[in-house]
Amino acid sequence: xxxxxxxxxxxxxxxxxxxxxxxxxxxxxxxxxxxxxxxxxxxxxxxxxxxxxxxxxxxxxxxxxxxxxxxxxxxxxxxxxxxxxxxxxxxxxxxxxxxxxxxxxxxxxxxxxxxxxxxxxxxxxxxxxxxxxxxxxxxxxxxxxxx
Amino acid sequence: xxxxxxxxxxxxxxxxxxxxxxxxxxxxxxxxxxxxxxxxxxxxxxxxxxxxxxxxxxxxxxxxxxxxxxxxxxxxxxxxxxxxxxxxxxxxxxxxxxxxxxxxxxxxxxxxxxxxxxxxxxxxxxxxxxxxxxxxxxxxxxxxxxxxxxxxxxxxxxxxxx
Numbered sequence: 001x002x003x004x005x006x007x008x009x010x011x012x013x014x015x016x017x018x019x020x021x022x023x024x025x026x027x028x029x030x031x032x033x034x035x036x037x038x039x040x041x042x043x044x045x046x047x048x049x050x051x052x053x054x055x056x057x058x059x060x061x062x063x064x065x066x067x068x069x070x071x072x073x074x075x076x077x078x079x080x081x082x083x084x085x086x087x088x089x090x091x092x093x094x095x096x097x098x099x100x101x102x103x104x105x106x107x108x109x110x111x112x113x114x115x116x117x118x119x120x121x122x123x124x125x126x127x128x129x130x131x132x133x134x135x136x137x138x139x140x141x142x143x144x145x146x147x
Numbered sequence: 148x149x150x151x152x153x154x155x156x157x158x159x160x161x162x163x164x165x166x167x168x169x170x171x172x173x174x175x176x177x178x179x180x181x182x183x184x185x186x187x188x189x190x191x192x193x194x195x196x197x198x199x200x201x202x203x204x205x206x207x208x209x210x211x212x213x214x215x216x217x218x219x220x221x222x223x224x225x226x227x228x229x230x231x232x233x234x235x236x237x238x239x240x241x242x243x244x245x246x247x248x249x250x251x252x253x254x255x256x257x258x259x260x261x262x263x264x265x266x267x268x269x270x271x272x273x274x275x276x277x278x279x280x281x282x283x284x285x286x287x288x289x290x291x292x293x294x295x296x297x298x299x300x301x302x303x304x305x306x307x308x309x
Contacts, residue, residue, distance in 0.1 A: 024283075032280065042275065044289040046191045047297035052304050063304065065297045067289050073280050110296070117270060123280045129289075131296035 005101040006134065010043060010068060017093050019086045023070075037074040037082040044069060055137045062138045067131045068094065076122045087114065087128040094130050105136040169308060170256065176307045178253040181205070181260055183301070184294055185248055188262065189241055191290040193231060193272060195223050197240035202266040205248045207258050214265040218243055 011025070023039040024030040032038060045066045052061040070090045072083035091112040099107040115127040152158060185203065192199050197217035204211040220239040251260065271277035275287030 026286070032283070034281075040275070040284065042287055044287060044293055046289070047187060047293050050297075050301050050304055063300060065293065065300045067292055067296060069275070069287055069289070071275060071284070071287070073284075113292070115274065117274055117276055121279055125276060125279075127274055129292055131292065131299075133296075133300055 002101070002103040002105075005103040005105065006107075007043070009099055009101040009107065013093050013099075014041060017089045019089060021072075021082050021086060035075050037072065037078070037086075039073070039083075039086055040071040042069045042071070043067075052135070058140055058142050059137050060140055062136050064134050064136070065131065066134065067129055069130075070128045072126045072128075074124045074126070076124050080124060080126060083124070083126040087112070087126060090128050091130075094132075103136070105134050108133050108135075173308055174253050174256040176309075177256040177260070180298060180302070180307070181248070181251070181253070181262075184262065184298055185245075187294040187297060188290050189244070190231065191288055191293060193288060194234035194237040194240065197223075197236035198266045199264065199269055199272055200237060201240040201244050202264045202269070203244045203247075204263050204265075205251055206261045206263070207251060208261075210261040211247070211263040211265070214267075215243070 014023070014025075019039060021037045021039060022030070022033065023041050024032070025041050026043075043066065045064070047065045049062045049064040052063050055061045070087060072086050074080055074083045094109045095112045097107075097109045099109070101107070109130050109132040111130070113129045113131075115129065117125050117127065185205065188203055189200055192203075194200055197219070198215075201215050201217050204213070204215070217236065218239045219236070221235050224235040268277065271285075272288050273291055275284050277285055
């Protein structure tokens with residue numbers, strides 16, 4: 001498994017999108033606009049992988065479930081157009097897409113869930129979330145399993 | 148033209164037995180799914196005061212409408228520098244919340260099982276809205292979103308009657 005190959009696949013797709021506003025990524029320097037719309041991008045994991053079944057002698061297919069999230073912050077009173085346009089672009093890039101990374105893991109992205117939490121401290125917030133699965137063929141140590 | 152089934156009573160008795168066995172298996176699988184959901188939700192929830200994990204309440208038939216106070220069994224600790232699972236107030240609050248799960252009767256799988264969380268900060272934790280601009284917001288945790296996607300993937304791959 002390569003978390004790095006997953007990061008490359010997803011951030012490459014993100015970098016192809018023209019959001020028209022700055023996007024914050026994890027651990028990348030970012031200057032938050034004082035009074036302008038911006039986005040935050042997250043990759044979330046944590047669920048246990050699911051063993052789907054055999055993939056030949058000594059191999060199994062393992063499925064892990066994760067999620068990407070784009071949070072758009074817009075100053076209250078300035079409309080929501082930049083945020084909705086950004087979420088549209090995000091959806092077009094990922095929803096219902098299939099991908100394969102450099103480690104030959106296969107990705108299936110689901111539809112985008114839109115969330116509109118309440119306004120906080122004069123900022124309006126729109127969120128798009130897309131769950132995805134990553135299928136990977138793992139080697140199983142047969143001898144160790146029997147012992 | 149027709150077919151004659153001998154021992155019709157025996158056939159019906161066997162069908163009834165098979166249905167009963169299938170329901171029992173479904174009940175076991177539904178219980179396993181609920182326990183799996185509970186384990187994932189709590190494991191993915193960060194703990195500070197304990198309120199978020201204390202308020203994972205399981206009910207049958209209708210959702211819980213009561214918010215519970217966190218159990219203050221000591222200092223909160225510097226939880227920002229701790230891994231998930233290490234927080235001092237996690238154990239007491241998780242155990243208290245577990246009582247609602249232990250009270251569930253899974254013998255009838257054809258019921259609606261609810262997990263509610265009415266903690267004031269649960270939305271912020273889930274979506275990463277706290278504290279929000281002009282300060283940097285925290286990473287979302289996606290306890291519910293991830294768990295829902297996980298359960299969906301699991302049911303899709305394994306089914307609930309197998």
